[in-house]
Amino acid sequence: MLTYWKLHKFPILMVLGSMAFYYIFGYQLVREDFIRLITLVAALFFFLFKLMQLERWNFTFLLVAGIAFRAIFLFSTPNLSQDFYRFIWDGQLMLNGVNPYLFTPNELLSQLDASFPNKELLHQSMGSLSAKHYSNYPPLNQLLFTVAAFLGFGSIKGGIVALRLLILLADVGVLWFGKKILQQNNLSPHLIFWYFLNPLIIIELTGNLHFEGVMFFLFITSIYLLQKQQPIFAGLIYAMAILLKLVPLLFLPLFLPFLGLKKSAVFYASIAVSCVLLFLPFYTEDFAANYSKTIALWFSNFEFNASIYNTAEYVATTYFDAKPWLFIKTYGKIIPLLTIGIALGLLIFKRMKSIGGLLTGMLILMTGYYFITSTVHPWYLVFPIGLCLFTTYRFPLLWSATVFLSYYTYSQPDFKEYLPLLVVEYILVFGYMTYEILKNRNKTFHFR
Incomplete structure (x- = not known):
C-alpha cells in the first residue's frame, strides 16, 4: 500500500480533490452562483486533464475514480435542473395506470387523489412550463421512470436514488462497450475515459439525472x-x-x-x-397529436445557448425589424430541412463504409444540427462527446467545458442570456474545430 501511494501520490490527491469538488457541486452549490459553478468546473476539468496524462493506462484506477465521483452524488438533489420532478411524476402516473401522453400535469392535479405521492410538490417543483405541456419523453424513458418510482416507494428522494443508479449503470455500460469497440478498431482503449471521467458527463447525467x-x-x-x-x-x-x-x-x-x-x-x-x-x-387516438405537438415546441418555441440561431435572430430583429416570437417559429420550420440536407450531403461520401467513417459522419451531422438549432442544453453534448472518441476529432471535449458558460443565464433574475459569454463559448469551439478540420482534412473518414 505504501509503495502504491508513492507511485500514485499525485493522482490519488487529484481524485480526492475532485471528490471534494463534486461534493460541493452536489450538496452546496446553487445554480444562481455562477462564479462558484464555473470555478468548480474549471478545477474539475484541470484534474481530468492531469489524470489522463498520468494514469491513462491504469484502467482499474480510473474505473474506481469514475465510480467514486458518481457515488458522491447518490443522495443529493439535482441543483442545475428540475426535470427529474417530471420524471418521477410520469413514473407515478404509470404506476397508477394513467397514460402520461394524454393529460398535462395541470389537467390532472385536481383529479389525483391522496394516494398519489407528493402530487402538490412534484407539480409545483417541475415548473410551470413543464406542467402545462404533455410529456415529451418516449416510451422507454417512461418505463425507466416507472421503475424508479416503484423502487422509490413514493418517496422523491428514493426516486432520485433509483434514477441515479440506472444512469450510473448505463455509464459503466458505455465504458465497457466503448472500450471493446476501440480495441476492435486498433484504437487506444484509454480514450473512453475522456467520456467516463468527463465532468459534464458526471454532473449532467449522474448529478442532474438526464438520460x-x-x-x-x-x-x-x-x-x-x-x-x-x-x-x-x-x-x-x-x-x-x-x-x-x-x-x-x-x-x-x-x-x-x-x-x-x-x-x-x-x-x-x-x-x-x-x-x-x-x-x-x-x-390512443389522442397520443399522436399530443406527442407531436409537444415535440414541435422544441423547434419553434424554446431558445437556449444557440450559436447560428442567435446570430440570425440578431440580424433579423436589428436590420429587418423582425419580431423575435415570430422569427423563432419561422426558423423552427427550417431546422428539420437543414438537418436533412446535412444528412443527404454526407451520403455522397463513399468512404463512410467503415466504423470510423460512420461515426465521423454522425459527429458531423450531430454537430451541424446543434450549431443550427435554437436550443443546446449542456447535457445535449453527451452524444458528440462520446462519438468524437472514435474519430480523429476532439473539439466536443473542449465544448464540454465551455458549454458551462451558458449557465450564467440562470444567475439572472429574468433568465436573460448574456451573449458575450456565448460568443466566447462558440469562438473557442468553432476555432478548435476549424483547426482540427484543417489538420485532419486528408483522414476525415478514417480512424487515426
Missing part, C-alpha cells in the same frame, strides 16, 4: 452488435435508444453506405418493428 447517457449506452451497444454482424439484435437495441430519446433517428440514413442494401434492410426492419411494438401500449 442522454442511457441513450448513448444503447446506441454504442447497437454499434458493437453491428460490428459483430448481428443486425437484428442491433436494430432492437437501436430502437430502444430511439424510444429513450429521439436523437438516434437523425443517424438512420447514414447506416446505408456502411451496411449495404441487404443488411440495412434487415437493420431498418428490426428498428421499425421494435418501435411499433414498444409504442403500442401507449397508443
Whole structure:
C-alpha cells in the first residue's frame, strides 16, 4: 500500500480533490452562483486533464475514480435542473395506470387523489412550463421512470436514488462497450475515459439525472452488435435508444453506405418493428397529436445557448425589424430541412463504409444540427462527446467545458442570456474545430 501511494501520490490527491469538488457541486452549490459553478468546473476539468496524462493506462484506477465521483452524488438533489420532478411524476402516473401522453400535469392535479405521492410538490417543483405541456419523453424513458418510482416507494428522494443508479449503470455500460469497440478498431482503449471521467458527463447525467447517457449506452451497444454482424439484435437495441430519446433517428440514413442494401434492410426492419411494438401500449387516438405537438415546441418555441440561431435572430430583429416570437417559429420550420440536407450531403461520401467513417459522419451531422438549432442544453453534448472518441476529432471535449458558460443565464433574475459569454463559448469551439478540420482534412473518414 505504501509503495502504491508513492507511485500514485499525485493522482490519488487529484481524485480526492475532485471528490471534494463534486461534493460541493452536489450538496452546496446553487445554480444562481455562477462564479462558484464555473470555478468548480474549471478545477474539475484541470484534474481530468492531469489524470489522463498520468494514469491513462491504469484502467482499474480510473474505473474506481469514475465510480467514486458518481457515488458522491447518490443522495443529493439535482441543483442545475428540475426535470427529474417530471420524471418521477410520469413514473407515478404509470404506476397508477394513467397514460402520461394524454393529460398535462395541470389537467390532472385536481383529479389525483391522496394516494398519489407528493402530487402538490412534484407539480409545483417541475415548473410551470413543464406542467402545462404533455410529456415529451418516449416510451422507454417512461418505463425507466416507472421503475424508479416503484423502487422509490413514493418517496422523491428514493426516486432520485433509483434514477441515479440506472444512469450510473448505463455509464459503466458505455465504458465497457466503448472500450471493446476501440480495441476492435486498433484504437487506444484509454480514450473512453475522456467520456467516463468527463465532468459534464458526471454532473449532467449522474448529478442532474438526464438520460442522454442511457441513450448513448444503447446506441454504442447497437454499434458493437453491428460490428459483430448481428443486425437484428442491433436494430432492437437501436430502437430502444430511439424510444429513450429521439436523437438516434437523425443517424438512420447514414447506416446505408456502411451496411449495404441487404443488411440495412434487415437493420431498418428490426428498428421499425421494435418501435411499433414498444409504442403500442401507449397508443390512443389522442397520443399522436399530443406527442407531436409537444415535440414541435422544441423547434419553434424554446431558445437556449444557440450559436447560428442567435446570430440570425440578431440580424433579423436589428436590420429587418423582425419580431423575435415570430422569427423563432419561422426558423423552427427550417431546422428539420437543414438537418436533412446535412444528412443527404454526407451520403455522397463513399468512404463512410467503415466504423470510423460512420461515426465521423454522425459527429458531423450531430454537430451541424446543434450549431443550427435554437436550443443546446449542456447535457445535449453527451452524444458528440462520446462519438468524437472514435474519430480523429476532439473539439466536443473542449465544448464540454465551455458549454458551462451558458449557465450564467440562470444567475439572472429574468433568465436573460448574456451573449458575450456565448460568443466566447462558440469562438473557442468553432476555432478548435476549424483547426482540427484543417489538420485532419486528408483522414476525415478514417480512424487515426
